[in-house]
Amino acid sequence: MKLIKKIIVSGFLIGTVFLVACTNSDQNRDEDIIPTNQNQQDESDLDIDIKLDNEEDLGEVKEFNMIARQFEFEPKEIRVKKGDKVKFNIESVDVEHGISILEYGINVDLPVGETIAVEFTADKAGEFLLSCSVYCGGGHPIMTGKVIVE
Numbered sequence: 479m480k481l482i483k484k485i486i487v488s489g490f491l492i493g494t495v496f497l498v499a500c501t502n503s504d505q506n507r508d509e510d511i512i513p514t515n516q517n518q519q520d521e522s523d524l525d526i527d528i529k530l531d532n533e534e535d536l537g538e539v540k541e542f543n544m545i546a547r548q549f550e551f552e553p554k555e556i557r558v559k560k561g562d563k564v565k566f567n568i569e570s571v572d573v574e575h576g577i578s579i580l581e582y583g584i585n586v587d588l589p590v591g592e593t594i595a596v597e598f599t600a601d602k603a604g605e606f607l608l609s610c611s612v613y614c615g616g617g618h619p620i621m622t623g624k625v626i627v628e
């Protein structure tokens with residue numbers, strides 16, 4: 479009889495632990511889902527902005543990997559089409575730099591060794607100066623590039 483009682487009690491305990499574990503993992507799943515939904519909402523908001531900005535052309539996402547170093551950006555020249563959604567993945571490889579494109583309201587610091595994403599919609603045509611916005615040494619004033627929006 480004692481053995482049967484032990485089996486029943488331990489079975490009950492195992493069942494309880496199982497239930498708790500399952501409930502917890504469900505909660506975790508819910509938490510995972512919430513931020514994902516928020517991201518999707520943010521992206522769809524962006525899509526709406528792009529459509530409003532570019533009624534004729536829906537625009538493509540153009541992604542560029544860039545390097546910032548004393549005293550240049552590589553590539554030096556970026557060419558996109560008006561309406562494109564542009565994404566720069568920029569890594570500063572020597573000292574801290576920054577990237578500024580005045581006309582697009584961009585001014586982002588680039589700490590060493592981190593890849594920083596800079597995104598904007600190229601809704602204005604023309605040639606725009608891209609420059610370093612963090613003093614990085616004697617050549618800082620000539621550390622420039624160009625964004626051409628056709």
Ligand SMILES: [Cu+2]
Nearest residue numbers: 610612614618
């Ligand atoms: Cu600089």
